[in-house]
Amino acid sequence: MVKVSVMYPNSAGVKFDMTYYLDRHLPMVRDLLGAALKGMSAEQGLAGGQPGAPAPYVAAVHMTFDSVDAFQAAFGPHTDVILADIPNYTNSQPTIQIGQVKL
Amino acid sequence: MVKVSVMYPNSAGVKFDMTYYLDRHLPMVRDLLGAALKGMSAEQGLAGGQPGAPAPYVAAVHMTFDSVDAFQAAFGPHTDVILADIPNYTNSQPTIQIGQVKL
Numbered sequence: 001m002v003k004v005s006v007m008y009p010n011s012a013g014v015k016f017d018m019t020y021y022l023d024r025h026l027p028m029v030r031d032l033l034g035a036a037l038k039g040m041s042a043e044q045g046l047a048g049g050q051p052g053a054p055a056p057y058v059a060a061v062h063m064t065f066d067s068v069d070a071f072q073a074a075f076g077p078h079t080d081v082i083l084a085d086i087p088n089y090t091n092s093q094p095t096i097q098i099g100q101v102k103l
Numbered sequence: 104m105v106k107v108s109v110m111y112p113n114s115a116g117v118k119f120d121m122t123y124y125l126d127r128h129l130p131m132v133r134d135l136l137g138a139a140l141k142g143m144s145a146e147q148g149l150a151g152g153q154p155g156a157p158a159p160y161v162a163a164v165h166m167t168f169d170s171v172d173a174f175q176a177a178f179g180p181h182t183d184v185i186l187a188d189i190p191n192y193t194n195s196q197p198t199i200q201i202g203q204v205k206l
């Protein structure tokens with residue numbers, strides 16, 4: 001199993017429309033990825049690790065797939081549509097992490 | 104529900120002992136946090152979002168708790184012990200994200 005994390009860096013000028021993200025963007029992504037998507041969780045950044053520190057990421061989504069190949073096969077054909085929607089909810093450029101689930 | 108993500112930045116000189124992390128560190132954390140810890144998943148970084156890009160994080164763990172208060176109450180008394188174990192498996196200084204689970 002692999003996890004694909006899409007995390008939106010926080011900064012002073014960041015804008016993020018959580019309602020659009022949760023109600024429009026993520027449901028669209030889920031529909032486009034279809035059965036290859038095994039799990040999806042999303043969160044809104046609250047804080048960092050030090051007292052009073054801001055969250056490093058304003059929001060993040062974590063998606064699981066059977067393999068990197070399964071992710072790429074599902075995501076590839078829809079990359080343009082998904083990326084084109086990002087400016088509709090944020091001016092943050094996401095950091096993407098692909099990891100092998102170990103636990 | 105809140106998610107606490109502890110992510111270890113990748114870099115040229117980074118060392119990370121995944122065996123120690125999975126077999127010793129995370130089980131110790133789980134034991135110390137007790138019933139307040141509602142879920143734990145961990146992954147090893149494989150890649151970034153661009154073709155050929157390295158993973159932004161060499162490893163990450165995501166832990167869920169009922170609330171920020173529940174996390175702090177469970178983690179606080181064991182902070183020193185948990186942090187003191189980090190040099191046993193890595194020279195990377197973790198990035199910590201606390202987020203409100205929305206999905």
